[in-house]
Amino acid sequence: MKGKDSSNENKHLPKPTVKVDEKSKDHQLEEFRSDPRKDYLTTDQGVPVNHTDDSLKAGSRGPTLLEDFHFREKMTHFDHERMPERVVHARGAGAHGYFQPYQSMAEFTKAKFLSDPNVKTPVFVRFSTVVGSRGSADTVRDVRGFATKFYTQEGNYDLVGNNMPPFFIQDAIKFPDLVHSIKPDPDNDMPQASAAHDTFWDFASLMPETTHMLMWVLSDRAIPRSFRMMEGFGVHTFRFINAAGKSRFVKFHWRPMLGTHSLVWDEAQKLAGKDSDWLRRDLWEAIEMGDYPEFELSVQLVEEEDELKFDFDLLDATKLIPEELVPLKPVGKMVLNRNPDNFFAETEQAAFHPGNLVPGIDVTNDPLLQGRLFSYVDTQLNRFNSANFTEVPINRPLAPVHNFQQDGFMRQTINKGKVNYWPNSLGDGNPMLAPEEAGGYVHYQERVDGHKIRARSQSFNDHYSQATLFWNSLTEAEKKHLVEAAHFELGKVKSVEVRKRQVANFTRVDADFARRVAAGIGIEVPADIDTSSTGNYEDNEASKKMKKGKSVKESPAISMERNKIETVKTRKVAILVEDGFDCNELTQVRAALKAAGVQSKIVSKFLGKRKASTGEEVNADKSHVTTGSIMFDAIYIPDGEKSIEALLKEGDALHFISEAFKHCKPIATSGHGIKLLERAFVLGVDFADKTSGKVVNHKGVVTAGNEADADAFADLFLDAMKKHRHWDREEKEMVPA
Numbered sequence: 001m002k003g004k005d006s007s008n009e010n011k012h013l014p015k016p017t018v019k020v021d022e023k024s025k026d027h028q029l030e031e032f033r034s035d036p037r038k039d040y041l042t043t044d045q046g047v048p049v050n051h052t053d054d055s056l057k058a059g060s061r062g063p064t065l066l067e068d069f070h071f072r073e074k075m076t077h078f079d080h081e082r083m084p085e086r087v088v089h090a091r092g093a094g095a096h097g098y099f100q101p102y103q104s105m106a107e108f109t110k111a112k113f114l115s116d117p118n119v120k121t122p123v124f125v126r127f128s129t130v131v132g133s134r135g136s137a138d139t140v141r142d143v144r145g146f147a148t149k150f151y152t153q154e155g156n157y158d159l160v161g162n163n164m165p166p167f168f169i170q171d172a173i174k175f176p177d178l179v180h181s182i183k184p185d186p187d188n189d190m191p192q193a194s195a196a197h198d199t200f201w202d203f204a205s206l207m208p209e210t211t212h213m214l215m216w217v218l219s220d221r222a223i224p225r226s227f228r229m230m231e232g233f234g235v236h237t238f239r240f241i242n243a244a245g246k247s248r249f250v251k252f253h254w255r256p257m258l259g260t261h262s263l264v265w266d267e268a269q270k271l272a273g274k275d276s277d278w279l280r281r282d283l284w285e286a287i288e289m290g291d292y293p294e295f296e297l298s299v300q301l302v303e304e305e306d307e308l309k310f311d312f313d314l315l316d317a318t319k320l321i322p323e324e325l326v327p328l329k330p331v332g333k334m335v336l337n338r339n340p341d342n343f344f345a346e347t348e349q350a351a352f353h354p355g356n357l358v359p360g361i362d363v364t365n366d367p368l369l370q371g372r373l374f375s376y377v378d379t380q381l382n383r384f385n386s387a388n389f390t391e392v393p394i395n396r397p398l399a400p401v402h403n404f405q406q407d408g409f410m411r412q413t414i415n416k417g418k419v420n421y422w423p424n425s426l427g428d429g430n431p432m433l434a435p436e437e438a439g440g441y442v443h444y445q446e447r448v449d450g451h452k453i454r455a456r457s458q459s460f461n462d463h464y465s466q467a468t469l470f471w472n473s474l475t476e477a478e479k480k481h482l483v484e485a486a487h488f489e490l491g492k493v494k495s496v497e498v499r500k501r502q503v504a505n506f507t508r509v510d511a512d513f514a515r516r517v518a519a520g521i522g523i524e525v526p527a528d529i530d531t532s533s534t535g536n537y538e539d540n541e542a543s544k545k546m547k548k549g550k551s552v553k554e555s556p557a558i559s560m561e562r563n564k565i566e567t568v569k570t571r572k573v574a575i576l577v578e579d580g581f582d583c584n585e586l587t588q589v590r591a592a593l594k595a596a597g598v599q600s601k602i603v604s605k606f607l608g609k610r611k612a613s614t615g616e617e618v619n620a621d622k623s624h625v626t627t628g629s630i631m632f633d634a635i636y637i638p639d640g641e642k643s644i645e646a647l648l649k650e651g652d653a654l655h656f657i658s659e660a661f662k663h664c665k666p667i668a669t670s671g672h673g674i675k676l677l678e679r680a681f682v683l684g685v686d687f688a689d690k691t692s693g694k695v696v697n698h699k700g701v702v703t704a705g706n707e708a709d710a711d712a713f714a715d716l717f718l719d720a721m722k723k724h725r726h727w728d729r730e731e732k733e734m735v736p737a
């Protein structure tokens with residue numbers, strides 16, 4: 001239907017009054033900040049308090065008196081500190097920053113924040129896991145949320161995405177079922193933050209449309225090394241509309257400047273115990289140290305007339321557009337440069353909504369997106385118990401807000417005057433309606449025509465091609481990790497029927513893949529299980545056209561390993577030392593690491609000073625009980641006969657090394673340190689050159705003889721670190737760590 005949006009004859013247009021710059025969100029928050037260190041303690045009424053350690057009692061051994069207003073107020077406030085956690089994405093970490101376009105995108109969208117390379121738009125980003133509750137571990141296998149709020153001159157725009165480009169389901173009506181199945185079981189509330197249980201795989205195996213997303217979730221993408229090293233995707237197809245009214249389809253991508261990297265599964269599980277805040281801490285510390293996370297925003301643009309030229313439907317959120325068919329167009333960069341002051345007030349209270357749009361960006365008819373447009377505000381009403389959550393500082397736009405919304409719990413705005421309706425003459429017709437030319441939001445006038453029907457388009461009915469595309473695009477190491485993840489996930493499923501059904505689905509992806517999965521979970525590849533789609537699919541003109549649409553069999557852009565960014569910036573190196581280490585070598589190597597932007601920490605049996613063979617001292621930053629190899633990207637053991645002798649007798653140090661070897665991390669040592677590698681089961685390494693003074697990099701194990709040059713040694717170590725992980729270490733399977 002063609003319809004007209006709000007129009008307005010009023011020629012007296014309000015001029016935007018806010019100039020957005022990097023600091024304005026700060027300024028806006030300023031009035032809400034309180035710093036208890038700077039003043040007297042007071043009650044909520046501002047009355048100074050002289051004593052807060054004892055309640056007011058009838059006698060020092062008597063009952064507490066009801067009239068103790070300070071006690072009552074303090075306790076009541078405490079009793080009400082919690083708000084309901086998010087029903088999904090409950091655990092998250094946030095950061096402030098800004099976004100700046102590289103060039104004007106005005107040809108494609110009239111969104112002002114994308115039109116001027118001189119404008120920095122303040123942003124708030126919240127990264128999250130999906131399944132676990134607020135206190136769950138960071139490193140579980142899961143999709144990660146990547147939600148960005150842009151405080152633009154034209155109002156707030158939210159890009160509420162994930163770190164994977166497809167989604168599990170095609171229609172929002174299945175979301176409650178999906179989430180129920182993946183959350184802990186309703187009878188015993190187990191398992192926490194894990195898909196590895198019967199109910200999830202029962203649902204997934206009965207819903208073949210999940211198959212493509214399952215491949216992503218079983219891949220290393222589901223265990224990111226850092227929020228700073230994770231891609232983000234808008235998932236749905238949206239619309240860009242330019243000033244002339246021309247619309248194009250758009251997919252959004254965030255790419256981390258540090259490259260996309262992952263943990264290994266054993267490491268992720270151990271981290272969940274050793275530091276369950278791993279990802280949140282990593283983000284916080286990076287920002288504190290000035291290593292500001294950066295992400296490049298890119299778009300894939302599709303002309304309206306090309307909508308039906310692919311072999312999948314752009315409106316189907318279980319599909320991605322392969323970059324080989326539509327390349328990414330870089331738009332701008334986001335820098336996260338400030339930690340929140342208060343987790344609850346900012347990160348917890350941040351309320352995102354895919355329907356927060358600005359002129360120049362609009363939604364499509366993707367049935368998953370359409371359902372989200374209802375769900376997000378609805379869920380905030382449950383969390384905040386009021387529609388006034390938009391007035392909380394983190395959610396308030398920088399653009400001025402003028403309307404006749406009023407009242408409700410916790411209303412902050414004090415509206416003036418008698419007039420609270422439109423049209424009005426008593427208020428001089430204010431606030432005026434903004435015509436399109438003045439930035440009034442006008443929904444894209446798409447023609448829509450159809451019968452009311454509970455059905456999906458037949459063009460949504462191919463659930464396997466892109467799962468196969470994903471499998472085909474991985475390197476052998478990535479495929480191996482995926483198969484092992486399936487062994488873990490399905491290995492925890494008790495129902496043989498469910499395991500069989502899922503493997504049957506996988507046979508439609510790739511026979512070899514299905515066989516490899518089946519072999520690890522004790523079942524034969526079934527031949528005769530019905531894996532056809534559920535759902536009511538309707539054939540139509542669009543599906544007919546799409547059958548012959550463009551496709552690719554492989555998309556190298558999907559593989560993390562094929563697209564490594566070779567940088568060592570912000571990587572963490574553990575340096576294992578005991579008394580008697582070689583100070584000269586340590587100092588030189590450490591300086592080279594620092595110059596390359598690498599952080600290093602001295603790890604030893606105990607905290608405190610360690611003495612070099614030549615008498616100098618270094619401070620041990622971490623002891624073995626407080627850390628582990630899993631908390632570092634690489635390890636270095638400086639030479640020094642006594643230090644190495646001591647390390648040879650430390651089980652924790654040997655475990656540290658063998659575990660790092662098993663997790664394919666770069667390891668460097670020289671001289672006597674080579675003995676340590678041999679003892680720590682660092683196998684298959686060619687130590688033939690160990691006495692010749694040569695520096696050798698063997699699958700990421702960098703060794704140097706006694707006469708080796710420390711700079712050359714450090715360079716080779718840095719080279720090994722640029723590779724991130726050395727998956728070609730077949731010998732790691734033999735290491736008992």
Ligand code: HDE
Pocket residue numbers: 086087088089092126127128144145146147160161162167171172173175233234235236317350351352368369371372375376377379380
């Ligand atoms: Fe969400 N999702 N979602 N989701 N989602 C929520 O909103 C929902 C989906 C995403 O850091 C909830 O405020 C439905 C896709 C992120 O605060 C809720 C459907 C994508 C976040 C909700 C989806 C997302 C949420 C829970 C199926 C990637 C965290 C709390 C149609 C594009 C935002 C909240 C933050 C949060 C509903 C599917 C991303 C219940 C119904 C697809 C990053 O409204």
